[in-house]
Amino acid sequence: MTSASTAAVLASATATSPAPLPAPLVRGWEVVIGFETHAQLSTHSKIFSGASTEFGAEPNTQACAVDLALPGTLPVINRGAVERAIRFGLAVDATIAPMSIFARKNYFYPDLPKGYQISQYEIPVVQGGGVEFYVDGVKHRINLTRAHLEEDAGKSLHEDFHGMSGIDLNRAGTPLLEIVTEPELRSSKQAVEYARALHTLVVWLGICDGNMQEGSFRCDANVSVRRPGQPFGTRREIKNLNSFRFLQQAIDYEVNWQIEQIEDGLAIQQATVLFDPDTGETRMMRTKEDAHDYRYFPDPDLPPLVIAPGWVAEVRAAMPELPGALAARFQAEHGLPAYDATMMTASRATAAYFQAATGACGQPKLVANWVMGEISKRLNAEGGDIASAPVSPPTLAALIGRIQDGTISNNAARQVFDALWSGAGTDVDAVIEAKGLKQMNDSGALEAILDEVLAANAKSVEEFRAGKEKAFNALVGQAMKASKGKANPAQVNELLKKKLGAG
Template identity: 75%
Template sequence: MTTTSKTSSLLVHGYEVVIGFETHAQLSTQSKIFSRASTAFGAEPNTQACAVDIALPGTLPVMNKGAVERAIQLGLALGSTIAPRSVFARKNYFYPDLPKGYQISQFEIPVVQGGAVEFYLGDEKKTVRLVRAHLEEDAGKSLHEDFVGQTGIDLNRAGTPLLEIVTEPDMRSSAEAVAYAKELHKIVTWIGICDGNMQEGSFRCDANVSVRKPGEPLGTRREIKNLNSFKFMQQAIDYEVRWQIEQLEDGHAIQQATVLFNPDTGETRAMRTKEDAADYRYFPDPDLPPLVVAPEWVERVRAEMAELPRVMAARFVKDYGLSDYDAASLTQSKAMSAYFEAAAKASGQAKLASNWIMGEISRRLNAGELDIAQAPVDAGRLAQMLQRIADGTISNSAARQVFDVLWTDGGEVDTIIEAKGLKQMNDSGALEAIVDEVIAANAKNVEEYRAGKDKAFNALVGQIMKASKGKANPTQVNELLKARLG
């Protein structure tokens, strides 16, 4: 891969990758979007499909207010415009698990318009623009595995409320696409509008992938459907990019299509040719009036929302002096931000707390596949240890020993320090004696330092630390040694 400064985009074999996303977030309402049937996961097939869901004659849809409020919440979280008036439409297509023969969705006037998702890829800040987020109902599910030569239909999901979140084609690599998806996942779970369970289908991502030579018009896209893990998402996009480039290099045209990713083979395969909007014959649903969202409703929802991740990150920068990157990292989840803030307040050492959480604690959590809520060392114990570093009781290296015991065995910080003899030497008289002895025994290093060789100074510090068995306070050692050497 090479990088072009003009576009700041990664090129793969001379091609620019272009990715847009459509994400279906299942809303956390207890009932469906147009009926009172339950949305609970895992029920026996067809036990949660009422007359409205299976489209019996004479039934009419009634809008779920909770679904609308969750859409408003997302719009507020992403800086979008909340449409004061939006319209529901019928999206017509035939599929066995779609009882009505059409899906109720939004087309020309969605409830959420515009906005953006901001995130970091490494230490580089990225922004993906949103086109829209619209309310719609889910379809049922076709079951193949339990029926020999036949397909079963489970309509429990029919009518489940979804918010489809559509981006501009702003992403230029699979890594950027995954980072976007993770940030969106964080936001919808943070504000509580979706549980984010990808295995249960609560957060499903479709990636629209195309390639082009730099400066050329957008290429023909292929849509990878229902990516239900971040790992598979990256694998699927990478394979699709390689496949499209190979096709173009061999002189073949890309045909617009819907494709599926097979995690067993690591390949995508075409499922059907991709439809355009005109193929769905959208028209306003005559059974549903326009959805009117008054400004007072929006403000009431805003007042009831918890502090948003980006707002909290800005506060961490202002109140605790953190960098933008550190603040964004510490607001990856509510649990992580709460852990940091508790440790920072209790210890008075915000930057030190940030370093430990983003460093040693995150490393151990990742190794053990644990969430911060499962960390064996709570925020209070971490704060106690940070205080002992700050007041000079222990060095950073000794703190790692203390932390190792806390993580594996638990206990009290001061008890561990005493038991392992990790207190730093803060007695200036004893330390002065060691410094004088080291200076006297290392005349050559002293001479080299006075001749301008900094390495000689570090060698003397090392000798002092060795003589003190690692207990000397490094800051005091440096200050005292410099004073002694003039």
């Protein structure tokens, strides 16, 4: 399950810029954060070749002649990658460029066979747009600068090579959508919630599997600090953050490091840094290049990318309902609070689970409570996915039904849920029977128990009649104990009040 603050992601319908995000100060300094996220697109082949993008293959077994930049090879754009970029642009209410240009970004790395990366610079395919997210229940919006298509580089391997490095070119040419924000984030918490929101969106759209451990969703944070009202400070870019926890730790460390440097009279040098999760520190990898250092120029091997209005309309027609719109519908149709509706759209699987269980029992609020409570707790502990939860939507609906008709108490329901989650099957009634959890609803039997409780607790009776409400709760507790927890609490309360003359 994802965080409640990030589950609702939607494109803003307004064309005006929102007010700046709140800027909590750190030791009197304002934090400024911009984001660049590389989302690996979910195509089966690479962006300019037919080589596979499957993860985990033996090194250099998925790099074809185009990926290796062998003489005479020419790149051909993958239509599926462009379609996914359009889908993203529509979701964030961006402008889809009718014509965009691929450029060569020139730099030398051993894992970049061509000596340049094919990317987009002056005219990206997706321009503008915005993403909404929640921080502590408050909705925020960050503006996007652009999202452009590019190819990934290979990977340098430095372990188990007896002091040498190895090169794996399987990733070379893998399609990426680089999503760039304006520098509008003002805290590490905002940054994390934006990243979660963006992650939810690209997975929801089906354009990226979101697997951070495999590098499918990588975050780079540009961090600087300034005194309030002053010009932007010099930024340092934290590269390749592959978990939300590390993202927050890295930004917090970097912010404090920059403040200490400046307060000690030292200047911040623009640089690319890496985060070491073992030490919790960032360290400089290299001084940061500017755009002119890459000598961008249009790639002569690729014609302009033309996206006709008909293609955009075709993609729009196939778009899924976005999580923000679905959350609004859950509020309107089921009366869910905004928080609950947000949680129920944490993923498409969560929304499907909620809808199936609600359809079976007609109790949307109770379904949401169980999903946010017991189910979420177990999935977070086990690292599982709600789509494969041991308790299916029909089983949860049956359990809720037994609470509603008074067959079991809420406490007993949790015991039944534990058994079902642990593999006791899907028959709720069978588990209730096997564990002897059926509530006692026979008024005659309950009255007999209450008579015994009242006779044995004369002091509590006297205190209640003297105006001490706590004495009533003590009597209820004794009655539940005498019934071994099987008495219907509501019925116990009602009968007890009558016997005490308080009904």
